[in-house]
Amino acid sequence: MCNCDKNKVVEVDALYYPMEGTIVKVEQMTEYEKFFEIRLSDGKELGNMPGQFVQLSMFGIGEAPISVSSSPTKEDKTTFEICVRKVGTFTNALHALGVGDKIGVRGPFGRGFPVDELKGNDLLFIAGGLGIVPLRSLIRFVMDKRRDFGKVDILLGCKEPKDRLFSNEIEEWARLADTNYTCTVDKSDPEWKGNVGVITTLIPGVDIDVNRTYAVIVGPPIMYKFTIMSLMDKGLPKDRIIMLLERRMKCGLGKCGHCQINHKYVCQDGPTFRLDELTGMGEAL
Amino acid sequence: MRHYYLEKTSMGKFIESLKEGYRVVAPIKKENQFVFAKVESAGEVELEYLPTVLPPKKYLFPQKEKLGTFDMGDTKLTDTSVEVEPMIIFAAHTCDIEGLECLDVVFNSDPADPYYKARKKSLLIIGFECMVPCDEYATCRTMDTHNPKAGYDVMITDVGSKYVLHVNSKEGKDLLEGNSALLDAGNGEAKTLLAKTREEKLKRFDNKLKPEFSRLARLFGDSYTSPVWDEVGEKCLSCGNCTAVCPTCYCLDMYDKVKLDTTGGERKRVWDSCQLEEFASVAGGENFREERSSRQRHRYYRKFDYSVKKYHKFFCTGCGRCSRTCMAGISLIETVNSLDEENENV
Amino acid sequence: MSKNKKKKEKVRIAFFDFADCEGCQLQVTYLNEAFLGVLEHCDIVNFREAISERSDDYDIAFVEGSITREHDAERLKEIRKNAKILIAYGACACIGGINGLRKKYTADEAINIVYAGRKDPIEAGEPKPVHDVVKVDHYIHGCPTSNDELVEALKGILLGKGYTPPDYAVCVECKLKENVCLFEKGQVCMGPVTRAGCNSWCPSWGNTCYGCRGLLPNPAKEGQMDVLEKNGYTINELEQKFDLYNACKLEADKNE
Structure with missing residues (x-):
C-alpha cells in the first residue's frame, strides 16, 4: 500500500517559458508598420531558418505569433528582426515599446523554407502586402549566398506606394546581376511611375524556365489562388510552387489546435508548404 | 499479470482502503447526471452510471491551469512547477480509458507537455467494465472500445457472483498487494470466467454505426464535400458543448490573468473549442472556418480522419457524450450513417 | 531595473x-x-x-x-x-x-x-x-x-489593453464548470445564443439564462428556435424569450 499522502510539487520543463529579449532598434516603416530588432539575453542565438516564426510575449497582454524577418546568415547572430503591423491588442502594445524595453521570445517554430531544395535554381519571389515580411528572411538568405542560386525575380504588390516595405533594400539587391525587381500597387499616387494593378498582372512578364525555377509566394489568402493559377498557366509544376500560410498559432507546440489545416499543424508541419503537399487539404487555400 | 476476486459486499471496504493513500475520484451523482468527483465516502460511488458530464480528462488537462507566474514588465515566467496529488480515477469506463490513451499520444508527442506528464505520472486508473450498453448514443461496439484493452492499472469486471480484478501494471500490482478486501484468484480460473462473461456481454452490445470499424477511415476520406455537413451546420448553435465533453478534444487557448494590484499575474491555459466562431481567425480578420458546417466537419474529421493520419488512431471513443449533450440534436450516429448511406448511393 | x-x-x-x-x-x-x-x-x-x-x-x-x-x-x-x-x-x-x-x-x-x-x-x-x-x-x-x-x-x-467581452456562448463557461445542462432537466435556457463573460452565473445557481448579456454577434437564432420548439415552447413564448433583453436590437433588425 502506498503511503504517499502528501501532494508533490513537481518541477516541469520550461516549454512555455519565454527567453528574454531586448529591443535594440525600432523604426517606423509606414503609418501602421514598425520594424524591431531584438537581442536575446546571455548571447543566445535564435538560430532561425528563413520562414520560421516566434511567439512574442508581453505579460499581462499575452502572446502572438510573429514571422521572423531576418535571415540566419546575418552578421550579428544574437539579434533577429521583425516587422509588425498594428492591428490588435498585442501589436498595439508592441508598437508602444521602445529601445531598451524587454520582450519575451519563444521559438523559433515551424518548418522553414526548403533552402537546400532551392539551391541551384532560379527563384521567383512573389509577395503581397505584409507577405514581404517573412519572405525577406529568405530573400536575405539568398542574397547572402547569392552564388548558390540562379536568377532571382522579385515581384511585390501592395495597396499604395506608401505601403511598400523594405523597398530600399530590395532596390539595392536589384542592382546585382541576375536580380530583377518589379512592384505593382492597387492605387497609384502622383509620384508613382511603376505598375498599377493586381500582382498576377506581373507574372506573364517574367521569364520562367519551368524546369529550373521555384516560385515562392507569400501574401494574403486571396492572392494565392490567382497567383497559383497564373504560375500553372506558365507551366510551373506544383512541386515548384512554395508558399507560406498564415494561421493563428497559439502554442507553437502542435497542441492548441488553432493553426490546424486539415490534418496538418501549421506550427510544426508549416508554415511553408509546397503546393503538391496541399493536395486533398481543402482548408489550405 | 495477476487477478484478484472481490466479493460484492466488500466493494465499499475496497474503495475505503484506496482512499488511505490517494485522492480517489469516481462517478458520483449530480442532479440527474453523473460527474467524476472526489469520493468522500464509498457509498457515494455510482458503479452503474451513464458517461459523466465531463470525461476524466479534466484531471490530466484541467479546464484552466497555471503555466507560470510573472511580474509585469518582466519576461521571465517563474514558479516552474505543477502541484500533483497521488490520485486514483476509480470506475472509469473503457471508452474513457481509451480517451486518455488518445490524450497520451497527443501530449506525449514531441514536444511532450510537461504539465500533462507530471499529472499522469501520479495517477492510477482503475476501470469498471460495462456489462450493458449505456444508452442509445454510445457507439463503443463499433469503435471497439467496449472491452478493456490497455491504458489501465486495474480493471474490475462483474462476473455475476463477484468481481474479478485484472492487474495490468506494476503500479497496479503494488497498489493491490496485501489488500485485505481482496482474495487471490488463480489466473487460469479468472481468465476463463472473464472470457465467458465477455462472450455473453457481446450479445448485448450492438453496432449502431452502419459502417464497420475498418470502413470508417475510407468513408471519411470520401465524404469531405458531402452535403451532410451543411445539414449538421444548420442545426449547430456553436455552443462548444460537444468539444468540452469529448474525451479526446484538447484544443486550448492561453491568457494572462493579472493580479488586482496589476503588478503581476499568472499565465494560464484554458480549454478552447474549434466550434467557436473565432477559433480559426487570424489577426488580419480572415476566418478560415467561418461556417458552422465547416467547423462541425472539422470536429468529425479530427475524430475519424485527421487523427488517423496524424496519430494512427481514431479519436472517437464511442462514449456518445457529444450527441447526448447537443441541444440541437446533432447525433454522431445519424451523421456517420448519413455519410454511409450517401456513399453507398454514389 | x-x-x-x-x-x-x-x-x-x-x-x-x-x-x-x-x-x-x-x-x-x-x-x-x-x-x-x-x-x-x-x-x-x-x-x-x-x-x-x-x-x-x-x-x-x-x-x-x-x-x-x-x-x-x-x-x-x-x-x-x-x-x-x-x-x-x-x-x-x-x-x-x-x-x-x-x-x-x-x-x-x-x-x-x-x-x-x-x-x-x-x-x-x-x-x-x-x-x-x-x-x-x-x-x-x-x-x-x-x-x-x-x-x-x-x-x-x-493596463492599456482595454477589455473585450467574450464572443462565444454562455454554454462554454457553463460546461467548463460541469453544470448539468438545463435542457437535460427539462428547462429552457438562452445560454446557447447569449454572450458569455458572466461565468454562467445564473445556470450555475440553478436558474436559466435570460439572455441579459445580449445575443452573440452571430447567434444561431433559427437553431435556437428549433431547440426551444422541440422543448415544447410556442412561437409566441420563444419571441418573448428573445425579446426580454434583446428587443432593442431585434426590433431595429426588423426595420432594416
Missing part, C-alpha cells in the same frame, strides 16, 4: 445613470476587497450610490441605463466630451436591456400599460443603447453586471 514599468497616476472614474434601475451601480458597492484594490489605482469622483460629491473632471465614465429622451442624449454627449474612455455599463446601456420592450408598442400603448389612468403629460421616448448616441469604448454586459468581469475589465483598461 530593466522592467518596462511606467509609473501610473490615479485614474479618475465617474458613474452616470440614465433609464435604468441603478442595480449595476449597486453591484459596485458589493465589490468589497476588490473595491479597495480598485481604489488603489482609481479615484471615484462621481458615484451617486455611495458619495455625494460631483465632478466633471474624470478619465473613465461608466454609463448605466438606456437613452430614451432628447435631453438625456444631450447630457450623454457632454459626458462623452469629458471622458477619455466611455464604458457602457450593464444591459440597459449595452443593448437597451429590458427597456427595449417599450419598442414593441406605440408611445400611447406603452403609457397606457405602465401609467394607466394618469392624465398629466408623460414623455415616453424610444429607448436606445448608449452606442446609438455616442461612441462606446468598452462594454461591460449583464443585468446586473458581474463584479468579477468589472474587475477584469478595469484591470485591462488600466
Whole structure:
C-alpha cells in the first residue's frame, strides 16, 4: 500500500517559458508598420531558418505569433528582426515599446523554407502586402549566398506606394546581376511611375524556365489562388510552387489546435508548404 | 499479470482502503447526471452510471491551469512547477480509458507537455467494465472500445457472483498487494470466467454505426464535400458543448490573468473549442472556418480522419457524450450513417 | 531595473445613470476587497450610490441605463466630451436591456400599460443603447453586471489593453464548470445564443439564462428556435424569450 499522502510539487520543463529579449532598434516603416530588432539575453542565438516564426510575449497582454524577418546568415547572430503591423491588442502594445524595453521570445517554430531544395535554381519571389515580411528572411538568405542560386525575380504588390516595405533594400539587391525587381500597387499616387494593378498582372512578364525555377509566394489568402493559377498557366509544376500560410498559432507546440489545416499543424508541419503537399487539404487555400 | 476476486459486499471496504493513500475520484451523482468527483465516502460511488458530464480528462488537462507566474514588465515566467496529488480515477469506463490513451499520444508527442506528464505520472486508473450498453448514443461496439484493452492499472469486471480484478501494471500490482478486501484468484480460473462473461456481454452490445470499424477511415476520406455537413451546420448553435465533453478534444487557448494590484499575474491555459466562431481567425480578420458546417466537419474529421493520419488512431471513443449533450440534436450516429448511406448511393 | 514599468497616476472614474434601475451601480458597492484594490489605482469622483460629491473632471465614465429622451442624449454627449474612455455599463446601456420592450408598442400603448389612468403629460421616448448616441469604448454586459468581469475589465483598461467581452456562448463557461445542462432537466435556457463573460452565473445557481448579456454577434437564432420548439415552447413564448433583453436590437433588425 502506498503511503504517499502528501501532494508533490513537481518541477516541469520550461516549454512555455519565454527567453528574454531586448529591443535594440525600432523604426517606423509606414503609418501602421514598425520594424524591431531584438537581442536575446546571455548571447543566445535564435538560430532561425528563413520562414520560421516566434511567439512574442508581453505579460499581462499575452502572446502572438510573429514571422521572423531576418535571415540566419546575418552578421550579428544574437539579434533577429521583425516587422509588425498594428492591428490588435498585442501589436498595439508592441508598437508602444521602445529601445531598451524587454520582450519575451519563444521559438523559433515551424518548418522553414526548403533552402537546400532551392539551391541551384532560379527563384521567383512573389509577395503581397505584409507577405514581404517573412519572405525577406529568405530573400536575405539568398542574397547572402547569392552564388548558390540562379536568377532571382522579385515581384511585390501592395495597396499604395506608401505601403511598400523594405523597398530600399530590395532596390539595392536589384542592382546585382541576375536580380530583377518589379512592384505593382492597387492605387497609384502622383509620384508613382511603376505598375498599377493586381500582382498576377506581373507574372506573364517574367521569364520562367519551368524546369529550373521555384516560385515562392507569400501574401494574403486571396492572392494565392490567382497567383497559383497564373504560375500553372506558365507551366510551373506544383512541386515548384512554395508558399507560406498564415494561421493563428497559439502554442507553437502542435497542441492548441488553432493553426490546424486539415490534418496538418501549421506550427510544426508549416508554415511553408509546397503546393503538391496541399493536395486533398481543402482548408489550405 | 495477476487477478484478484472481490466479493460484492466488500466493494465499499475496497474503495475505503484506496482512499488511505490517494485522492480517489469516481462517478458520483449530480442532479440527474453523473460527474467524476472526489469520493468522500464509498457509498457515494455510482458503479452503474451513464458517461459523466465531463470525461476524466479534466484531471490530466484541467479546464484552466497555471503555466507560470510573472511580474509585469518582466519576461521571465517563474514558479516552474505543477502541484500533483497521488490520485486514483476509480470506475472509469473503457471508452474513457481509451480517451486518455488518445490524450497520451497527443501530449506525449514531441514536444511532450510537461504539465500533462507530471499529472499522469501520479495517477492510477482503475476501470469498471460495462456489462450493458449505456444508452442509445454510445457507439463503443463499433469503435471497439467496449472491452478493456490497455491504458489501465486495474480493471474490475462483474462476473455475476463477484468481481474479478485484472492487474495490468506494476503500479497496479503494488497498489493491490496485501489488500485485505481482496482474495487471490488463480489466473487460469479468472481468465476463463472473464472470457465467458465477455462472450455473453457481446450479445448485448450492438453496432449502431452502419459502417464497420475498418470502413470508417475510407468513408471519411470520401465524404469531405458531402452535403451532410451543411445539414449538421444548420442545426449547430456553436455552443462548444460537444468539444468540452469529448474525451479526446484538447484544443486550448492561453491568457494572462493579472493580479488586482496589476503588478503581476499568472499565465494560464484554458480549454478552447474549434466550434467557436473565432477559433480559426487570424489577426488580419480572415476566418478560415467561418461556417458552422465547416467547423462541425472539422470536429468529425479530427475524430475519424485527421487523427488517423496524424496519430494512427481514431479519436472517437464511442462514449456518445457529444450527441447526448447537443441541444440541437446533432447525433454522431445519424451523421456517420448519413455519410454511409450517401456513399453507398454514389 | 530593466522592467518596462511606467509609473501610473490615479485614474479618475465617474458613474452616470440614465433609464435604468441603478442595480449595476449597486453591484459596485458589493465589490468589497476588490473595491479597495480598485481604489488603489482609481479615484471615484462621481458615484451617486455611495458619495455625494460631483465632478466633471474624470478619465473613465461608466454609463448605466438606456437613452430614451432628447435631453438625456444631450447630457450623454457632454459626458462623452469629458471622458477619455466611455464604458457602457450593464444591459440597459449595452443593448437597451429590458427597456427595449417599450419598442414593441406605440408611445400611447406603452403609457397606457405602465401609467394607466394618469392624465398629466408623460414623455415616453424610444429607448436606445448608449452606442446609438455616442461612441462606446468598452462594454461591460449583464443585468446586473458581474463584479468579477468589472474587475477584469478595469484591470485591462488600466493596463492599456482595454477589455473585450467574450464572443462565444454562455454554454462554454457553463460546461467548463460541469453544470448539468438545463435542457437535460427539462428547462429552457438562452445560454446557447447569449454572450458569455458572466461565468454562467445564473445556470450555475440553478436558474436559466435570460439572455441579459445580449445575443452573440452571430447567434444561431433559427437553431435556437428549433431547440426551444422541440422543448415544447410556442412561437409566441420563444419571441418573448428573445425579446426580454434583446428587443432593442431585434426590433431595429426588423426595420432594416
